[in-house]
Amino acid sequence: MKNMQTTSFQEWVKGIPYELAFWNNLYRWDKTFEGVINWSRRGQALLLEGMNVQEFLSNFEHPIVLDVGCGITYAKGDQRVTPNGLEPLDVRYLDPLAPFYNEIIRRHHRSMPAIQFGMMEHLSASIEPGTATLVIIQNALDHSSDPLRGILSALQVLRIGGCLYLQHHPNEAEAENYKGFHQFNICTDEQQHCCIWNKETNVIVDNVIAPFATIRTLTLDNGFVVSIITKTGEVPLRLASSAKDNIELGQMVESQLYSSMDLQFALAQKLRYWWYNTIHFFVQGMPSEWRQQLRRVIYKE
Ligand SMILES: C[S@@+](CC[C@H](N)C(=O)[O-])C[C@H]1O[C@@H](n2cnc3c(N)ncnc32)[C@H](O)[C@@H]1O
Numbered sequence: 318m319k320n321m322q323t324t325s326f327q328e329w330v331k332g333i334p335y336e337l338a339f340w341n342n343l344y345r346w347d348k349t350f351e352g353v354i355n356w357s358r359r360g361q362a363l364l365l366e367g368m369n370v371q372e373f374l375s376n377f378e379h380p381i382v383l384d385v386g387c388g389i390t391y392a393k394g395d396q397r398v399t400p401n402g403l404e405p406l407d408v409r410y411l412d413p414l415a416p417f418y419n420e421i422i423r424r425h426h427r428s429m430p431a432i433q434f435g436m437m438e439h440l441s442a443s444i445e446p447g448t449a450t451l452v453i454i455q456n457a458l459d460h461s462s463d464p465l466r467g468i469l470s471a472l473q474v475l476r477i478g479g480c481l482y483l484q485h486h487p488n489e490a491e492a493e494n495y496k497g498f499h500q501f502n503i504c505t506d507e508q509q510h511c512c513i514w515n516k517e518t519n520v521i522v523d524n525v526i527a528p529f530a531t532i533r534t535l536t537l538d539n540g541f542v543v544s545i546i547t548k549t550g551e552v553p554l555r556l557a558s559s560a561k562d563n564i565e566l567g568q569m570v571e572s573q574l575y576s577s578m579d580l581q582f583a584l585a586q587k588l589r590y591w592w593y594n595t596i597h598f599f600v601q602g603m604p605s606e607w608r609q610q611l612r613r614v615i616y617k618e
Contacts, residue, residue, distance in 0.1 A: 386457020411435025
């Protein structure tokens with residue numbers, strides 16, 4: 318496997334305040350909260366652009382669906398279509414910021430399903446390998462510190478025949494100027510391969526996963542890059558191992574415990590949060606026309 322340069326965990330942790338400030342203010346204001354809920358397909362049939370997901374699910378009796386890096390959007394729908402009408406699917410919402418998101422839901426008195434802790438690079442520490450039917454990662458792979466490992470880890474928790482669905486803005490890190498969680502770009506090349514890259518690294522996902530998965534990548538009319546990856550065999554231990562996941566997750570907890578006692582680091586995180594929270598308080602509280610005008614000025618659109 319070609320080595321992929323990854324972002325360090327400490328760097329990734331520095332992106333947390335921005336993310337939390339964003340969701341906190343999205344949930345704070347009724348109009349932004351309702352905007353998300355109206356956009357989301359919660360309570361509706363699961364729909365994945367570019368894939369006939371309902372036909373896929375009909376092959377499985379009790380499908381388990383994971384929405385990894387779910388944020389607090391419940392975006393994709395949670396029902397399956399049956400001859401008797403809609404039936405609830407077993408959808409599990411996973412995100413490494415789960416405890417914070419659950420607190421945001423509680424603080425703003427929103428009645429939404431709880432989020433479960435799950436980090437895509439270490440998914441087998443949260444989900445039993447070989448058990449999931451469908452893993453959805455939307456707008457989150459490129460937020461992780463190691464996207465290729467995220468893909469391998471998702472394949473590890475899927476059963477054979479299970480499917481990993483990726484949907485992302487093309488080249489998000491370039492668009493966001495490598496700020497916060499935005500450290501990787503996802504795009505397609507001329508052969509419609511799925512590529513992950515940044516200034517230090519470039520990996521063609523198709524080549525890495527070929528021995529144990531098939532992949533089809535397409536670009537939707539709205540520009541989103543979608544990859545549909547089907548697991549055909551077990552991921553070799555050297556690429557994805559539960560023991561390694563657990564050990565490394567333990568090491569991260571250890572490093573975070575250590576950092577939490579470092580006053581300078583803790584203060585910097587708090588200040589970052591206050592700063593972004595203040596900005597998001599005003600920006601998301603504005604009428605949407607003002608927000609669009611501000612965006613046009615900032616991005617010179
Ligand atoms: C832009 S939000 C996407 C939310 C939702 N999937 C959507 O499309 O509306 C990105 C999410 O990815 C999560 N994330 C960042 N790094 C991750 C990782 N290593 N594993 C899983 N999720 C991660 C963030 O916490 C955040 O909630």
